[in-house]
Amino acid sequence: EAVVSTQSTGEFVVFTLVEEVMFYYSHRLLHSPRFYAKYHKQHHEWTAPIGITSIYCTPLEMVCSNLLPSIMGPMIMQSHIFVAWIWIALVIFSTTLAHGGYHVPFLFSPEAHDYHHKTFNCWFGTIGILDKLHKTDKPFCGSIQEVRHYVSFSLTPVKELHPDPADRRANASCTKVE
Numbered sequence: 001e002a003v004v005s006t007q008s009t010g011e012f013v014v015f016t017l018v019e020e021v022m023f024y025y026s027h028r029l030l031h032s033p034r035f036y037a038k039y040h041k042q043h044h045e046w047t048a049p050i051g052i053t054s055i056y057c058t059p060l061e062m063v064c065s066n067l068l069p070s071i072m073g074p075m076i077m078q079s080h081i082f083v084a085w086i087w088i089a090l091v092i093f094s095t096t097l098a099h100g101g102y103h104v105p106f107l108f109s110p111e112a113h114d115y116h117h118k119t120f121n122c123w124f125g126t127i128g129i130l131d132k133l134h135k136t137d138k139p140f141c142g143s144i145q146e147v148r149h150y151v152s153f154s155l156t157p158v159k160e161l162h163p164d165p166a167d168r169r170a171n172a173s174c175t176k177v178e
Contacts, residue, residue, distance in 0.1 A: 015073030
């Protein structure tokens, strides 16, 4: 029997949703005045993050906001260890990419998380579902980073395709601006 199957695909959907919920709420809590200075400020010392900063955090943040959201999906689904390993590898790759500062062709965009590190007040989730629901994506809406936030299939750098304009904040509709 194949370990990675259609069932595994469904499990990855559950993993993604579990991680989004757990990471969003734990991350947003870490941004509250009560917890930020003591438990999360260290991670935000990097306003223009690089890959290694994805793990530059306090032990409490590592456990509550990084490890638990990543492993709870496989635990809830009682996934095969191989499927869990693939998931954890994807999470590590994804978070490193999100903190990498590079918009790599054919891969997910780091623009939203880069914007979060620049402003601190928006985009608390991993895929944006809860940010849309709670409207914590609003500061990101209409920004040049939002325009660049897509999977690029071009070898031309995204910042070359969409250069920094003088002021892009006029469009706050949170839709793709051409």
